[in-house]
Amino acid sequence: MKINNTFKLIIAVVISELVGIVGSVFTTPSVATPSASGLSWYSGLAKPTLNPPSWVFAPAWTILFALMGISAFLIWKKGLDRKDIKIALSIFIGQLTLNAFWSIIFFGLHSPSSAFIEIIFLWLAILATIIAFAKISRLAAWLLIPYLLWVSFAGYLNYSIWQLNSIQRTEFILCTQEAKLCQDGSYVGRTGPKCGFAACPNGDNSNNLWNTTTDSKTGVTFKYPEKLSAQYISAQEWPPVVKIQSGIYSCAETPQEKSSLMEIITQRIIDNRTYCIDVKNEGAAGSVYSSYVYTTPKNGKLIEISFTLRYPNCANYEKKQGQACTSEREAFDLDTMVDRIAQTVEWDLSSTN
Secondary structure: OOOOHHHHHHHHHHHHHHHHHHHHHHHHHHHHHHOOOEOOOOOOOOOOOOOOHHHHHHHHHHHHHHHHHHHHHHHOOOOOOOHHHHHHHHHHHHHHHHHHHHHHHHHOOHHHHHHHHHHHHHHHHHHHHHHHOOOHHHHHHHHHHHHHHHHHHHHHHHHHHHOOOOOOOEEEEEEEEOOOOOOOEEEEEEEOOEEEEEEHHHHHHHHOEEEEEEEEOOOOEEEOOOOOOOOOOEEEEEEEEEEEEEOOOOOOOOOHOOOOOOEEOOOOOOOOOEEEEOOOEEOOEEEEEEEEEEEEEEEEEEEEEEEEEEEHHHHOOOOHHHHHHHHHHHHOOOHHHHHHHHHEEEHHHHOOO
16 A cells, blocks of 8 residues: 555654653653752763753754654655665664663663763764765755754763763772781781771871861760861862761661662761672762762760762863863772771770660
């Protein structure tokens, strides 16, 4: 049965728009549904400065899918008896499938890293479609150029979001049980992402002044660095807040399948001491603000250390500064610093019974 061109146009546009509807099934819950923290998953992500407001995406994609449908129609109306047309439309269907899968991976699975890999294949598939269409209809090929440009921009956003929100993902690493003798006679072990030796109490970081503070209400005393040994990473709430809690130590780690970039709870061993680390992330003005709570047992109590750090988007700097920012982030050993603070915490044992 032959289909007239009007119906071909309608079918081509409807099929293209249906792909957008399928994607929205996974997109809408992540953008509009609040989590326990009061924000949707997407709203809680740190985003680059060029990220457009959320309302822009729906009309933009609606127009792009319509252009895709018209483009496919211009090829289809020339007949399916030609081999080059069958190949071109097969490539077109392939890129539509990849388009739908990107929404599933990014918004459905909450995986910007995997989505970025997928969008590379999507971009290549769109380019292949344009090349194939251009041999049959130049107008059909030109109608896909806005689509290619938009996906290029989406790829930039995807990569930026991945990088901005991946700094909190710290893998659990087992280091060798070696020890280093410090000048004061104490020993420190290996820790951190690169398994380097922890800083000695009065040795390696002596150039960084540590202050002593005492809470007049609780009597808790501890030492902390006056400032971070960092140029780009900065403390937003400093000195940290230290509390002594009663109870039995436990750590309800975030399951991998339920993990979110907004909040991650992990357990780590730092210089042979166990810590439960709760990190909440919030993006604003091209930076990630991370609120930390480190909890560790000591003398039958639980020490709780909380503070907030700001991590800038290194991609916003010039090349040289950006490289320095990235290197600083990779070398920044937050765990060791918090462990040193925890070891200086003192309190009146009788007042917390």
